[in-house]
Each structure stands twice: as structure tokens, then as C-alpha cells.
Amino acid sequence: MYGWTGNILRINLSSKRINKETFDEEFAKKWVGGRGFAIKILWDELKPGVDPLGPENKLIVAVGPIAGIPAPNTGKTVVAAKSPLTGGYGDGNLGTRVTEHLRKAGFDVLIIEGKAEKPTYIYIEDDKVEFLPADEIWGKGSYETLDWLYDKYGRAIGILTIGQGGENKVLYAMIRSMEGRAGGRPGMGAVMGSKNLKAIVVKGTGKIPIAEPEEIRKIGLEDLKKVGEIDKKTGWSIQGTTGVLAWCNEVAALPVRNMRKTHHKDAWKIDGERLSKARVATYGCPNCTMRCGITILDKEGHKAEMDYENIGMLGSNLEIFDLAQVGSLNYMCDDFGLDTISTGGVLAFYADAIDQGAIDGDFKFGDAEKAKELLRKAAFRDGIGDFLAQGTLRMAKKIGKGSEAYAMHVKGLEISAYNCKYVPGMALAFATSAIGAHHKEAWVITFEINETERGSYGKEKAEKVVQLQRIRGGLFEFIVACRFPWIELGWDLDHYPVYFNKITGLNWGLEDFWKVADRIYALIRAFWVREFPNWDRQWDYPPKIWFDPSNADKEGLIAGKILELDKYDKLLDYYYEIRNWDKRGIPKKETMVGLGLEEEVKELEKYVKLE
Amino acid sequence: MKISVKVIGYLTKDTGFSEREIEIPGEITADELLSILNIKKNLPILVVRNGRGIKLKEKIGDGDRIVISPFFSGG
Incomplete structure (x- = not known):
């Protein structure tokens, strides 16, 4: 078997037992890697x-066949667990x-189980x-931890830490x-912490099994160079992901004031242009020639690596329009x-x-110093921080008084x-993402606008969401590679089957990938349903609140506009129809069987009746 | 005719500015505006007129607010 080592390393922290296990080609082809291995x-x-x-929870660290190979943006690893x-x-x-080292160490997957005594x-x-x-x-921060480990093992080592x-x-x-x-937004770091596991350090010295090593090396390196040239020609990495902030502000989709507002007159103060001018360094991932980690000095003089999501959520959404202060919040996170x-x-x-x-409490929007104090308290679960450490769902349940709506x-x-108060397709993308409201799987907003x-709710929006989920939440999460060359520089998707086939010796086309993606989405949904059988x-x-007329913008581009529930329901129906899931959002039996999930059907039927 | 133009991201490399008012001779298409501003169409481009996305063949006229950006596909 080429493309996969065929090995899983199982590490039990309670018993300190190590097991080297194997998987066969059928498993490899069915789940491919990364997210596919993790969910299975x-x-x-x-x-x-x-x-x-x-x-009892298990932390999965998984790479895919393309991961770590010198080719465009292959430095990524997937971390997964049941989310706390x-x-x-x-x-x-x-x-x-870790991506490259894990494969060179001879493994595609780590399974970390149990809990260390100390x-x-x-x-x-x-x-x-x-x-x-x-x-x-x-008890140390991640920067100090990384430095401590670099001193011990050198900077070329693979490290995951908390x-x-x-x-x-x-x-x-x-x-x-x-x-x-x-990586691992839904608390993957907390899972690691719950196991008393501070870091995973990996060094691999072997070879990755590749069907056509010379050929992939030639094509991969050439393509890495080409992607870098496109980036230079266009200048994409001048602002990286942060260019989108000004655009969101212009089209009234920026998160402002807990997403109650969609634009702000001061947004320019934290936009990509200001950030780019403040840049002191640029960082990136391994095997990347379009590095997006624009780094500025924060209020305290630390190097803070920023991107759009960070600035949107820690800046405009908190009505903090001081870039250095947003940098401080970013650095602390x-x-x-x-x-x-x-x-x-x-x-x-x-x-x-x-405010409602x-x-x-004494925290107000725009108060950067108080935000920093609260952030620190959350990280240490100190006082009010223990409440903030639980996330908005649990906080709202405790507060009550209608706060669940916002x-x-x-x-x-x-x-x-x-901010999707008037962007129905993107709202659907958030609502149907495999892990909860994350943008990475179906960024449909520019297509939509x-x-x-x-304001329409046509089937083409649901089709686009599914198409993007297959590519972004599927392909790039199981082969495993960064999606940026494709999404930001127009690097053709057809390159990826070429890399995949030269690495694995298989002869797959994009259609084969979509079937794997659909299988993974169906099993992830089955996982959720098994946990919550009243799904x-x-x-x-x-x-x-996105359906609440009183929350509509009072002025500007989308004044008076909101999402409409009956129409959203129709859009959701389209989504379920395309996936062939039932009206509850549960994959139908025939759908799962068609995706080769016969055994999983038997298990799921113990918990819920399938259509 | 005057229009207000905002240019986002790497396209400022082509235009040399990020925001200004410019004079146009009369109604022009979005595509013509890109040419006037020396914007190279190496990659797909988004043009937003008064907050709404428009096609390159659509017209731009007096008082319009135009935002020109790369076709962001999301971080």
C-alpha cells in the first residue's frame, strides 16, 4: 500500500501502554485520512x-495521504475528539x-486515551x-512551552501543545x-488538558511510502513554487485573510456588538490595510508559499499573529477598534x-x-482593558472566568431571561x-457545519452576495453549501491540505487528484472524493444523533435573533431586513433533499447503505428509528 | 460625474490607493472602471455597487459607492 503507512499508534496515558496497530487498504480507501479516520x-x-x-474520551491526531508531502500547503494535521x-x-x-514527522515516524494516526496520573x-x-x-x-503559556521544548529538541521537531x-x-x-x-475549536485543547497531557512531541526519521516518489517530488515542488508566484503576482498575502473585513463592513455582514449590528464607521481602523502597514513579521505553516500569518506588535509589545476571524471577533464584535488592543486579545488567546x-x-x-x-456586571462593549482582564480570568477559571469558560450555550442557559435568543x-x-442576519445561505452553512457554527466548511457568502x-432562499444556495462542504469540509480535511491555494489563488482543484494518485498509486477523480466526503458527513451526523437521539x-x-424583526438594522444597506423562518425551513429542506437526509436532518437508511455504512446503520438504529 | 471608490486587499497594488472619489466621463461599466483604475484581472474580482454585488457588464453612475475586492473565498 502506497500513500499510507497503514499504522496507528495507540497510546494509553493511564496504563502507559503502547500499541502499534494496522489498517488495511479498504479502510484507507473508505476514509482516506484526517477527518475521515477521526470520525470512523x-x-x-x-x-x-x-x-x-x-x-474515556479519545484524542485523535490524524494526517492524510497528501499531508507532509512537498506540494502546495500540505503542512496540516487534524485533531479530533468528542467535544466538551x-x-x-x-x-x-x-x-x-507533526504532519511530516508523524508520517516519517511511520504512522497516519495517533489515538491518545486514558489520563496521565501527573x-x-x-x-x-x-x-x-x-x-x-x-x-x-x-502552568505555562503555549509560547513559553514551545520555547522550552525547542531548547530540548530543536525547532525542526513536531510539537502539539496546550x-x-x-x-x-x-x-x-x-x-x-x-x-x-x-486548531480544534470545539475544545480539543481541553480534552488534552483533561488527560494531563501538556504536549505531544514527534520526530520521524523514516520515509513516507509514495507510489511515484520522483514524480511527486518534481510536480509538488514545481507547484509549490507556482503557488508562490501567483501569490507574489497578485499580492494576496499583503493583507492575507484580513482584506475581507472591509468588504464585510461594506456589505453589512460584519459582526459588531455581539452581531447586533452589521457595520461600523470605525471598522477601517482594524482593517487589512492598517494591519498590513503595522506588520513586523509574517509566519506560516510548513510547505506554504503564501503565508498568511500577518504579525504586529500588540499593546504590550508582544508579537501577535492576526487573521480576519480574530480581528472580527475580538475587534468589531466587541466594538474594540484599536488594532494594538485587538492584537493583545489575540496574543493572549x-x-x-x-x-x-x-x-x-x-x-x-x-x-x-x-447591556440587556x-x-x-461592569463589562461594556469597547472596553479593551476589561476584556483582557476577563479573558485572563476565563483562561484560569478565576472568579467570573469560571462562568465565561463554559461558552455561550451554557452561559445563556444559566442566565435565562431570554438570553438564549442572542x-x-x-x-x-x-x-x-x-453576521448573517440577512445572509440566508451563509446562515445555512453555519447551521449545517459538521462541528457547529464554523466558517471553514462552506464559505458561501461572496457567492451569495x-x-x-x-435575500433569496433558492435551491442553488443549498446546492452551493453542499458543494463547498464536499470540497472544504471533505476533500481538504481528509487528504489533508490547506484550502487556501484553491480558494484564494484559484489553484485548480484538478491538481489534487494528480497529487493523490501519484502518492497512492490509485486512479481517483474528484467524484471519488465527493463520495468519501458524503460518507464522512453522514457518519459525523450519525455521531451527533447517537449522542442526542431526540434529534x-x-x-x-x-x-x-436573526429571525427577530426588532433586531433588524435600523439604518444602512439592509435596514429592516432579517431572516424568515418559513423560508429558512424550505432552504433547510433543500439541503436535506440534496444529502438525502430525512426532515429531521438524519441520514436515511438507504443513504447510509449507499455510502457503505451498513454496520453503522445497525448501530444507529439502536438509538433512533431511521427512515 | 463623481463616484466614490474603495479598493480592498491586494488590488491596491494595482491602483496605488485604497479609497478616493474619482471623476468619470459618464456612465461606465464596472469592467471599464477596472481598466481606468489599472486593475489586472489575474483572479476573479468582486464589484459591489451601493452594497450590492454587480456583474462586470453592469453600469456605474453618478454618486455610486463602488467597492472593488478580490473574490474572497473565505479564511
């Missing part, structure tokens, strides 16, 4: 109802040297595994790598290992609830930086 393993091995922060934030399937990907880090060198005391780094947020099991703590890299999107959502919800009189999340995961009637379509609704 979690489905098979986790009993429904396990405590996500208990030793949502209670459903959770994952994320991040740029890390703070521990794992050192993996090929098939040797050491459990080492993490006393000196436990900050204090993960140690303290903040429900939106992430996993960190290589300074500004982070990175150092503590907290998700910037959820942190921004949580703080905005807290300010909003105070639903809860007492708790801006779907399935418990805070909404990323697009430029190519369709913005119905309301799980796929965006927050109520």
Missing part, C-alpha cells in the same frame, strides 16, 4: 454519553511539523514512545503549534491556547447580557465572524 475511530470506539473530559463544548463530534486542523508530555521518535514529566511547563486554557479545561481551548498555529472566535463570541455575549439587563452559537460552537439575490431539524437552525 471515534464512532467505533466511543460509547455514546461518555464524558468528553473524562479518560458541544457534546458532539469536534475537530480542527492546524499547520504543524502532568505529562509524550515524546515519540519513530516507534519509540516516552512518557515524560511536564512539571516544568505545566496553554493554561487547555490545562484548566476551558471548553473552547485549542491545540497549538509553531507560534501562531492553532494564542498564549493561553483559547479559540479566538469563541473567546470573542463569549465576551460579546457577556457584554450584551449585561439580564445579568449584573447567544450566538450553533450546536454550542460560537459563530465565526460573519455577488451571484444571487441576497430534530432545530439543531440546524441559526440563533433566534
Whole structure:
């Protein structure tokens, strides 16, 4: 078998037992890698109802056949577990040297189970595994932890780590790598922390099994260079992802004031142009020639690596329009290992609830210093921070008084930086994302605003969401690679089957990938349904306030406009029809069987009646 | 005729400015505006007129607010 090592390394932190296991070609072709491996393993091995922060939960680290190969933007690894934030399937990907090292160590997947007795880090060198005391780094931020590990092992090593947020099991703590890299929004860092696991260090010295090594090396390196040339020619990385802030402001889709507003006169102060001018460095992932990590000095003089989501959620959504202060919040999230999107959502919800009189407190929108104080408290679960560490869903349940309507999340995961009070297709994309409201899987907003009637609910919007989910939430999450060359520089999707086939020796076309993507989406949905057997379509609704006429903009481009529930329901029906799921949003039996999920049907039928 | 133009992201490399009012001789298409501004169409471009996305063949006239950006596909 080429393209896969065929090996899984299972590490039990409770027993310190190591198992080297294998998978066959059928498994490889069915699930391919990354997110595909993660959902299949979690489905098979986790009993429904396990405590996500208990030793029974498992942390999956998975790469794919393209990962780590010198070709455009292949430095990514997927981290996954049952999410402590949502209670459903959770994952994320991040740029890390673990990608290449894990494959060279001879593994495609790590399964971390159990719980270490004391703070521990794992050192993996090929098939040797050491459990080492993490006393000196436990309690430290992710930057200091990385430096400590670099001093010990050198900078070329692969490292995944957590900050204090993960140690303290903040429900939106992430996993960190290589300074500004982070992944696993739905609390993957908290899962690591719950296992007393501070870091995973990987060194691989072997070879990745490739069907046509010379050919892929030639094509891959040439294409990496070409992508870099396109970037230089266009200048995309001058502003990277942050260019979109000014656009969102112009089209009234910017998150402002807990998404109550859609634009702001001061948005220009934190836009891509200002950020680019303030740049002191640029960082990126391995195997990337279009680096997007624009770095500025924050208020305290730290290097803060910014992108659009961070600025949208920690800036405009909190009505903080001082770039250096937004940088400070960004840096603190990175150092503590907290998700910037959820942190921004949580703080905005807290300010909003105070503003609405639903809860007492002294935090106001625009107060950057207080936001920093609260963020620190959340990371350490100190005082009010213990409340903030739970995420908006749980906070709203505790506050009550109608606050659930403006708790801006779907399935418990805070909404990323697009205000969809009048963008129905993007609202559908958030609502049907596999992990809760995340933008990465179907970024349909520019298509919607430029190519369709913005306020319409036509089938073409649902079709576009599914198409993008197949590509972004499917292909790029299981082969595993960064989607940016395709989405930002127009790098043709047809390149990816070429890389895949030269690596694996198979002869796949894009259609083969879409079937894998649909299989993965069906099994992820089955995972959610098994956890919550009273599942119905309301799980796929965006927050109520987007349907509330009193929340419509009072002035500007979309004054008086909101989402309409009956029409949204029709759009959701289209989505289910395309996926051949039933009206509750559960894959039909025939759909699952058609995707080769016969065994999974038997398991799911123990919990819910399938159509 | 005067229009207000905002240019976003890497396209400012072509125009040399990010925001200004410009004079146009009469109604022109969005495509003609891109030519006037020296914007190279290496990659798909989004043009927003008064907050609504328009096609390149559509007209631009007096008092319009035009936002020109790369066709963002999302971070």
C-alpha cells in the first residue's frame, strides 16, 4: 500500500501502554485520512454519553495521504475528539511539523486515551514512545512551552501543545503549534488538558511510502513554487485573510456588538490595510508559499499573529477598534491556547447580557482593558472566568431571561465572524457545519452576495453549501491540505487528484472524493444523533435573533431586513433533499447503505428509528 | 460625474490607493472602471455597487459607492 503507512499508534496515558496497530487498504480507501479516520475511530470506539473530559474520551491526531508531502500547503494535521463544548463530534486542523514527522515516524494516526496520573508530555521518535514529566511547563503559556521544548529538541521537531486554557479545561481551548498555529475549536485543547497531557512531541526519521516518489517530488515542488508566484503576482498575502473585513463592513455582514449590528464607521481602523502597514513579521505553516500569518506588535509589545476571524471577533464584535488592543486579545488567546472566535463570541455575549439587563456586571462593549482582564480570568477559571469558560450555550442557559435568543452559537460552537442576519445561505452553512457554527466548511457568502439575490432562499444556495462542504469540509480535511491555494489563488482543484494518485498509486477523480466526503458527513451526523437521539431539524437552525424583526438594522444597506423562518425551513429542506437526509436532518437508511455504512446503520438504529 | 471608490486587499497594488472619489466621463461599466483604475484581472474580482454585488457588464453612475475586492473565498 502506497500513500499510507497503514499504522496507528495507540497510546494509553493511564496504563502507559503502547500499541502499534494496522489498517488495511479498504479502510484507507473508505476514509482516506484526517477527518475521515477521526470520525470512523471515534464512532467505533466511543460509547455514546461518555464524558468528553473524562479518560474515556479519545484524542485523535490524524494526517492524510497528501499531508507532509512537498506540494502546495500540505503542512496540516487534524485533531479530533468528542467535544466538551458541544457534546458532539469536534475537530480542527492546524499547520504543524507533526504532519511530516508523524508520517516519517511511520504512522497516519495517533489515538491518545486514558489520563496521565501527573502532568505529562509524550515524546515519540519513530516507534519509540516516552512518557515524560511536564512539571516544568505545566502552568505555562503555549509560547513559553514551545520555547522550552525547542531548547530540548530543536525547532525542526513536531510539537502539539496546550496553554493554561487547555490545562484548566476551558471548553473552547485549542491545540497549538509553531507560534501562531492553532486548531480544534470545539475544545480539543481541553480534552488534552483533561488527560494531563501538556504536549505531544514527534520526530520521524523514516520515509513516507509514495507510489511515484520522483514524480511527486518534481510536480509538488514545481507547484509549490507556482503557488508562490501567483501569490507574489497578485499580492494576496499583503493583507492575507484580513482584506475581507472591509468588504464585510461594506456589505453589512460584519459582526459588531455581539452581531447586533452589521457595520461600523470605525471598522477601517482594524482593517487589512492598517494591519498590513503595522506588520513586523509574517509566519506560516510548513510547505506554504503564501503565508498568511500577518504579525504586529500588540499593546504590550508582544508579537501577535492576526487573521480576519480574530480581528472580527475580538475587534468589531466587541466594538474594540484599536488594532494594538485587538492584537493583545489575540496574543493572549494564542498564549493561553483559547479559540479566538469563541473567546470573542463569549465576551460579546457577556457584554450584551449585561447591556440587556439580564445579568449584573461592569463589562461594556469597547472596553479593551476589561476584556483582557476577563479573558485572563476565563483562561484560569478565576472568579467570573469560571462562568465565561463554559461558552455561550451554557452561559445563556444559566442566565435565562431570554438570553438564549442572542447567544450566538450553533450546536454550542460560537459563530465565526460573519453576521448573517440577512445572509440566508451563509446562515445555512453555519447551521449545517459538521462541528457547529464554523466558517471553514462552506464559505458561501461572496457567492451569495455577488451571484444571487441576497435575500433569496433558492435551491442553488443549498446546492452551493453542499458543494463547498464536499470540497472544504471533505476533500481538504481528509487528504489533508490547506484550502487556501484553491480558494484564494484559484489553484485548480484538478491538481489534487494528480497529487493523490501519484502518492497512492490509485486512479481517483474528484467524484471519488465527493463520495468519501458524503460518507464522512453522514457518519459525523450519525455521531451527533447517537449522542442526542431526540434529534430534530432545530439543531440546524441559526440563533433566534436573526429571525427577530426588532433586531433588524435600523439604518444602512439592509435596514429592516432579517431572516424568515418559513423560508429558512424550505432552504433547510433543500439541503436535506440534496444529502438525502430525512426532515429531521438524519441520514436515511438507504443513504447510509449507499455510502457503505451498513454496520453503522445497525448501530444507529439502536438509538433512533431511521427512515 | 463623481463616484466614490474603495479598493480592498491586494488590488491596491494595482491602483496605488485604497479609497478616493474619482471623476468619470459618464456612465461606465464596472469592467471599464477596472481598466481606468489599472486593475489586472489575474483572479476573479468582486464589484459591489451601493452594497450590492454587480456583474462586470453592469453600469456605474453618478454618486455610486463602488467597492472593488478580490473574490474572497473565505479564511
